[in-house]
Amino acid sequence: MRAAKVIFYLTILTFVMGLVTACSSEADESKKAITSSELLSGKPQDLPIHGMVTMVDIGAHSCIPCKMMTPIIEKLSKEYEGRVAIAFIDVWENNDEAPKYGVRTIPAQIFYDADGNEKYRHEGFLGERDIVSKFIELGVQ
Numbered sequence: 001m002r003a004a005k006v007i008f009y010l011t012i013l014t015f016v017m018g019l020v021t022a023c024s025s026e027a028d029e030s031k032k033a034i035t036s037s038e039l040l041s042g043k044p045q046d047l048p049i050h051g052m053v054t055m056v057d058i059g060a061h062s063c064i065p066c067k068m069m070t071p072i073i074e075k076l077s078k079e080y081e082g083r084v085a086i087a088f089i090d091v092w093e094n095n096d097e098a099p100k101y102g103v104r105t106i107p108a109q110i111f112y113d114a115d116g117n118e119k120y121r122h123e124g125f126l127g128e129r130d131i132v133s134k135f136i137e138l139g140v141q
Contacts, residue, residue, distance in 0.1 A: 048112035049085035053138045055131065059107035060092040065125040066107045072128045083140050113138050 048054035057073055059066030077086045091098040091106060101110060103123075111120040111134050120134055 047085075047087055048116045049087075050116050051114055052083070052085045053114055053135060053140050054085040054087065054112040054116075055134070056101065056110045056112070057086070057088045057107060058091055058098065058101055058103050058110070059088065060090050062092060063106055068125055069107055072131065076128065076131060080135065080140065084135055111138060 047056050057066075057069065059069070061067070073086060073088060076084075080086065089097050089101075091103065098104070098106075101108070105123045107123070107125065109122045109126050109131070110118060113119050119138060122130075
């Protein structure tokens with residue numbers, strides 16, 4: 001009888017330790033910084049990034065105005081690394097994303113404050129100066 005109790009308690013202890021390890025691993029995963037290249041991959045992400053001003057550029061790799069924005073987005077992504085999360089989602093490759101963001105026209109840019117609240121939305125080409133101006137307006141230095 002005593003051996004059965006020991007086995008029972010060891011089983012429970014093993015189960016609890018497994019839960020703690022799993023939860024700790026999930027917490028570590030969520031703390032990992034998302035890189036610019038991941039955000040610009042065109043694939044859906046968990047956006048906006050909480051704790052950072054976030055700009056989501058929604059478009060398509062084959063769209064002409066979207067292509068015109070690509071060098072601007074890539075440049076700003078490098079310049080503002082660690083201060084602003086800049087993401088690109090290709091809605092032609094991920095067609096369930098446009099309705100998620102309420103986008104009917106591409107390109108579209110959505111700006112979020114560090115708390116994840118949408119602060120500004122634009123449809124069509126948006127130039128570098130206008131994007132930087134929005135970053136400043138949202139408190140990015």
